[in-house]
Amino acid sequence: MENSIIIEGIQCSVHCGVTSMERRQPQPIVVDLTIHCANARAAVSDDLIDTVDYGKIVGRVADIAATSRFCILEALAERISQTLFQEFPITHLEMWVRKTAPPLDHINGSVGVRRSQSRSQTSHQQPATNQQSELSPFFLEHSANLGPGKILDLATGSGRHARYLAARGLSVVGIDRDEAALAQAQELAAHNPSIAAHQFVTQRIDLEANPANPPDLGKEVYDGILVFFYLFRPLFPPIIEALKPGGRLLYETFLIDNQIVHQHPRNKDFCLEHNELLKLTNGLRILHYQEGEHKSPQGKEPVFTAQLVAQKE
Numbered sequence: 242m243e244n245s246i247i248i249e250g251i252q253c254s255v256h257c258g259v260t261s262m263e264r265r266q267p268q269p270i271v272v273d274l275t276i277h278c279a280n281a282r283a284a285v286s287d288d289l290i291d292t293v294d295y296g297k298i299v300g301r302v303a304d305i306a307a308t309s310r311f312c313i314l315e316a317l318a319e320r321i322s323q324t325l326f327q328e329f330p331i332t333h334l335e336m337w338v339r340k341t342a343p344p345l346d347h348i349n350g351s352v353g354v355r356r357s358q359s360r361s362q363t364s365h366q367q368p369a370t371n372q373q374s375e376l377s378p379f380f381l382e383h384s385a386n387l388g389p390g391k392i393l394d395l396a397t398g399s400g401r402h403a404r405y406l407a408a409r410g411l412s413v414v415g416i417d418r419d420e421a422a423l424a425q426a427q428e429l430a431a432h433n434p435s436i437a438a439h440q441f442v443t444q445r446i447d448l449e450a451n452p453a454n455p456p457d458l459g460k461e462v463y464d465g466i467l468v469f470f471y472l473f474r475p476l477f478p479p480i481i482e483a484l485k486p487g488g489r490l491l492y493e494t495f496l497i498d499n500q501i502v503h504q505h506p507r508n509k510d511f512c513l514e515h516n517e518l519l520k521l522t523n524g525l526r527i528l529h530y531q532e533g534e535h536k537s538p539q540g541k542e543p544v545f546t547a548q549l550v551a552q553k554e
């Protein structure tokens with residue numbers, strides 16, 4: 242027998258919005274959770290060890306909201322559910338995440354998403370070692386030409402590509418603004434016996450904090466730079482500056498065609514126009530460039546992307 246744990250009214254502020262302007266200012270949200278776990282013994286033992294600590298759960302939800310940025314609430318709900326399933330012995334989770342002051346006319350209440358998910362449906366149940374099914378097919382095709390040397394993975398997330406290269410013996414730095422994703426990346430790397438601690442390090446940097454003054458990535462520091470499914474146009478000069486002479490840039494992200502055909506990403510500012518990537522990397526030697534419909538990881542439907550391999554002279 243399981244007793245449901247209900248947590249209502251977790252109040253947080255989160256940077257969440259389709260436009261960059263909307264994401265600049267934190268917005269109030271409320272999260273309600275119904276948690277199922279094997280806690281029947283706690284009714285007899287009266288011991289916290291036989292259930293989950295809802296105080297810690299509240300803290301994790303608040304941490305995710307405070308340290309992350311999202312375009313849509315669905316992504317926030319996904320991050321919360323994945324984190325809770327990973328860190329707590331939860332068997333089933335029901336969630337309601339909502340903005341209590343949405344920037345919309347004619348709304349005198351809240352807008353949000355509800356989800357119901359079992360542990361068996363979570364992606365973190367995959368083995369901790371990096372599996373090739375997670376990786377971009379374009380990355381797998383061209384990553385053999387990277388290294389030896391030091392690699393930078395921008396917007397690394399859980400570090401799928403970074404960990405793959407670290408397991409090959411390269412020295413990799415993964416940068417992201419999402420603290421929870423970086424923690425997951427480090428945990429997965431720690432469970433991979435092929436990755437030494439010094440081969441994969443992470444840094445929490447908000448790459449978009451100041452569009453007029455993007456972060457300095459260093460001068461001629463990296464033998465290779467990876468950017469996958471992330472686009473922040475002011476970052477291209479620092480990327481080029483950070484490449485060593487002879488260093489390579491591997492870049493793949495959505496074309497505007499993907500937004501037109503698949504309605505993803507919803508904000509067209511996150512999509513490249515045709516030939517735009519060539520203009521953004523002007524000054525680099527183009528070794529490979531292709532636009533069109535390409536395979537996506539994990540057997541998902543094809544996506545329209547621009548793929549580039551470029552080298553600093």
